[in-house]
Amino acid sequence: MTTLADPVPGGRPGDVERATALSGELSGRGVHGVVLSYVDTAGIGRVKTIPTARLASAAAWGVGMSPVFDTFLANDSIVTTDVLGSPDGDLRLYPDLDQLVVLAGQPGWAWAPVDRVTQDGERHPGCARTFLRRVVAEAAERHGLTFKAAVEVEWTLAREDAPGDAFVPATTGPAYGAARQVELGDCTADLLAACAAQGLDVEQVHPEYAAGQFEISVGAVDPVAAADRSVLVRQTVRAVSRRHGLRVSFAPAVVGQGVGNGGHVHLSAWRGGANLHSGGEGRYGMTAEAESFTAGLLAHLPGLTAVTAPSPASYLRLRPSQWAGVFTAWGRETRETALRVVTGTAGLRDQAANLEIKPIDLAANPYLAIGSLIAAGLDGLASSAALPEETTGDPARLGEAEAAARGVRRLPVSLERAVEEFREDDVLRAALGPVLADAVIAVRRGELASVAGLDDDQVAAAYRWKY
The missing domain is CATH 3.30.590.10 (Glutamine synthetase/guanido kinase, catalytic domain)
Known part of the structure; x- marks a missing residue:
């Protein structure tokens, strides 16, 4: 069952300890990196990747990613709204450890979906995964x-x-x-x-x-x-x-x-x-x-x-x-x-x-x-x-x-x-x-x-x- 709890700076309760254990387990299985995955508004899968050893840090503090990708097109050009599309700002990508999986088709890699959180620790209003979690919870x-x-x-x-x-x-x-x-x-x-x-x-x-x-x-x-x-x-x-x-x-x-x-x-x-x-x-x-x-x-x-x-x-x-x-x-x-x-x-x-x-x-x-x-x-x-x-x-x-x-x-x-x-x-x-x-x-x-x-x-x- 997917967790419906929002990520928080410092990590959800137990996530850092769990990620630390997972990091050691993954390394022991020959996994060198983790794909942090989300989908933008145009439906394009976007990723950042981290070394396996950085999983606990990602669970605690996230990984940086610009909010500009919310208004990327499929051809990678950028449009704007009144709040999105500028080069300013940053978000944090928090992996959902419940859904982390070793990729059998890509040896050496694991994969996890992310929720995106603002630098102030709030839900990013442009995060589609967070939107779906909210709808399900409500x-x-x-x-x-x-x-x-x-x-x-x-x-x-x-x-x-x-x-x-x-x-x-x-x-x-x-x-x-x-x-x-x-x-x-x-x-x-x-x-x-x-x-x-x-x-x-x-x-x-x-x-x-x-x-x-x-x-x-x-x-x-x-x-x-x-x-x-x-x-x-x-x-x-x-x-x-x-x-x-x-x-x-x-x-x-x-x-x-x-x-x-x-x-x-x-x-x-x-x-x-x-x-x-x-x-x-x-x-x-x-x-x-x-x-x-x-x-x-x-x-x-x-x-x-x-x-x-x-x-x-x-x-x-x-x-x-x-x-x-x-x-x-x-x-x-x-x-x-x-x-x-x-x-x-x-x-x-x-x-x-x-x-x-x-x-x-x-x-x-x-x-x-x-x-x-x-x-x-x-x-x-x-x-x-x-x-x-x-x-x-x-x-x-x-x-x-x-x-x-x-x-x-x-x-x-x-x-x-x-x-x-x-x-x-x-x-x-x-x-x-x-x-x-x-x-x-x-x-x-x-x-x-x-x-x-x-x-x-x-x-x-x-x-x-x-x-």
Whole structure:
């Protein structure tokens, strides 16, 4: 279970002693350095690294890092808000020792996610991981709720010897094909071994739809740990693939047309050990609270898209009839609706029932995304929002009148429109707080400016190797 306590100067109680012991243990296992990991507003994984011997100092006093990275773009240029983006100031990165793991795919290294704290020992209002911890803690305090979450990770494997930054798929086998599994069987076997060594309980790894595409799913855990796992899984996929001479992209779209890489989130709400998405009197066993939570997500999906689909390349993926979930609709096991109600198989429903949120990709900061999803759902729960009628089949086939009657609308077709929806969503902006909300808007606008005038293929190429 991830600690929800804020880091403090001098270290959380017991952390320094624990880090001292861990440092000796890691050194004895041949680990020379620790990767301190966080994700910026643009969804780019950023790191600082320390020698293993410095772990206790990092647990006590953190490691310095500029707050300017909150307004970095994917291409490493910088935008500003009224409080972020200047060269002034410093933050402290505090590792979460509960999530520290030795990297099996990178011998000699361990990895830990961090929370960012100001020099005065206060929460940094731009820290996405701290935001998610706060949302989870407040849900427990105000509603008696806990959550389980998991992030699906899709990626595309390319040949490393392709000229320049061109994309040449590393496999020739068909979608979901046995041939593709055989072609990259050695790589995926090493990936499974690395994940097992790191304590990641993989549920499945398989070839996916697009050329060179694979997917890995890991078990559901608390939301902060789920976001941590999403980052760790990608670190592991990249490291293992590189050792096999392969290049990896988690970008929403690696080419201008076709199916892209998703990062679907599975989410369930629990109270007192009981899953609210099972055993109730609502549709498909949902409790009244689960239905209202789902309704809240539906209501806020347009604004959420600026967080869950944050790149101009995201909108190359968010197209109808490609299982991307681009309509404000829900359905049981319906892969074209934005929200897929997963009941699970008979005999496991009390544990397996959950919501799958589909209009999300791996350019999204997972801490921002999961925290925003929970905030949206809680808004529906607090108001006892009514869940509209279910949609079956492809919502794209609905006539205009029927879609309007059902409340089914197309999600934003561009990042520009998504930002407008986010600006108009008071609930989401309040949940993030003004510093983080303004950073989201500034970074999204910066990304739009960076690709102004480019066609779809050029937009895909601009982000192909950034994620």
